[in-house]
Amino acid sequence: MSSPAIPQPASVDANAPLLEARAVAKRFGSREVLKNISLNIAPGEFLTLLGESGSGKTTLLRLIAGFEQPTAGEIWMIGERLDTLPPYKRRVNTVFQNYALFPHLNVRENVSYGLRVQGAPKNEIPGRVDDALNVVKMAEFGAARPSRLSGGQQQRVALARALVNRPQLLLLDEPLSALDANLRKQMQSELKALQREIGITFLFVTHDQEEAMALSDRIALLRDGALEQVASPREIYAHPATAYTAQFIGQTNLLHGEIRRSIATCGVLRWPLDETDGAVLFSLRPETIRLSPDGKRQTHEVKFRGTIRQQIYGGSSELLEVDCGAGQLLRVRLPACGPLTGDHDFVFSITDAIRVAD
């Protein structure tokens, strides 16, 4: 992206959260859409609200923007109670899912809208609009009506329209979901670069876990209106707290089993584990399992023999479905290795079997 055209928001204490949701709940009639959400967003952070449709992620965004009122709890932004203010008094701007550009205004008028209604000095407006349009590379479309623009271009205008107001927090409601796959990937990297460059805090909503992984500093995973886990992409992938998280973020094998006398048993798989006895659930990522051509294993590894039931070629990798006896199926991801059939020995490291809550 071009030079930093939009100054950073007023600096705040780096340790203080920019936005704080305190035990926020939202109910529509008898339906509990959000339950007891407590979440902090740090200044300059790129935080993603990830979840299936109906998980409440968009509702949380709308509570912060001011389009809905929380049923319980409070929202604070740098020492100011936010949830009691009407939307037009919040220093928060939104990029809407279908962009919501004003059809009766051209691109420049759309972008300058916020400045005009808030009574920004008249001589300042054209310059700031130019800057914002430059940042999103839409400078030459100033006179166009939104209906003449492609989805990607409308997306950029919507971004410029929000950024020109120098919000302290930018809310993005599935902004890329209407774009086709290639454009989407391109906009992802542009969005990430833009956020780094202008340093505005982004709160991004998506149902696409890959997108969340690619963009975010932290991911807040929502499930049925409650926070399932909040962590960095690497952390949440490597150490999912629950079976839901492990399955939602990437692919995994869930191993149901039990621990007895310091031995973990999951079907045909057994390994030593010094924990208290009881039922147990592990997440084992497919790529942590590898072939053992010589049939040997290290001391910290678990070895098993399995029959290849299915092989799905994925370009750089292969996804195998392996039957390791007694009907226990495991998914194994290997670097591309050509067709495989029959029985093979596999190993995985004990530490890669992550214990998760059910």
Place this chain on the structure above:
Amino acid sequence: MYSRAYKTIVSAPPLLWVCLFLLLPYALMFAHSFWAVQDGVLVHRWNLANYQKLLTNPLYAEVLFRTMRIAASVMLCSLFLGYPLAYYLSFHSGPRKELLYQLVIVPLWVSYLVRGYAWKTILGSEGVLNGFLQYVHITHEPVSFLLYSPFAVVLMLTHIYTPFVFLPIYASLEHIPRPLVEASQDLGASPASTFFRVILPLSMPGLLAGATFAFVLSLGDFLAPLLVGGSSGTMIANIVQTLFGATYDWPLGAAISVCILLITLTLLLLTERLEMRWSFK
């Protein structure tokens, strides 16, 4: 692809309808306006005497201007009633929307005549309104300007045409995507500012359609002035009616009708232009 025969069969009825009930009557009306009446008999002698009469006799111009004044008043009054009503229903009525919508529509099912007579009963010197005014001692004798005046005509027509104004405005308000309203507030616009910058411009096509309805329908109305207008509330359609009925001067009546038709067509063309200017799809 449809066969030629099929296309002909399907398009024949509407074409026939348009020719028989629209083009032919218009042509006849147009022809009549250039004919004359001699000794109470229509003669097909082409002349411009009817139009000359219209231009020279000030009575016609006076009634025509009064008619347009009344039509404009009805248009403004029904806009001021219909727009807020449509706005409230579309944006703020919540779960009662459907019910309220039906309540606005219900009067359209009641006969025009019944509503006319109702106003007669309300406004007359022995009427409900005068009775009330005397009962609360605002007046001591019946107020006469209420009935048989342009005021009564405007009141009755406004009552009748407000639903016609309401409907297109309501439809255009319903078509405004709600995220646009949220986007406006999100960008810092107060509700009032959002109304004037987003909602009003985007509902312009409906507003223009409603205004046209009210004006054009009022322009040609002859029952309201007949029922509650009196002599001071006579409108141009009453004159046409008299010319065609009592006076048997069809050519002059046709000439007036041609004038009204031209005014109406000009107006329709104008609003169509404006509506195009205000649509953004």
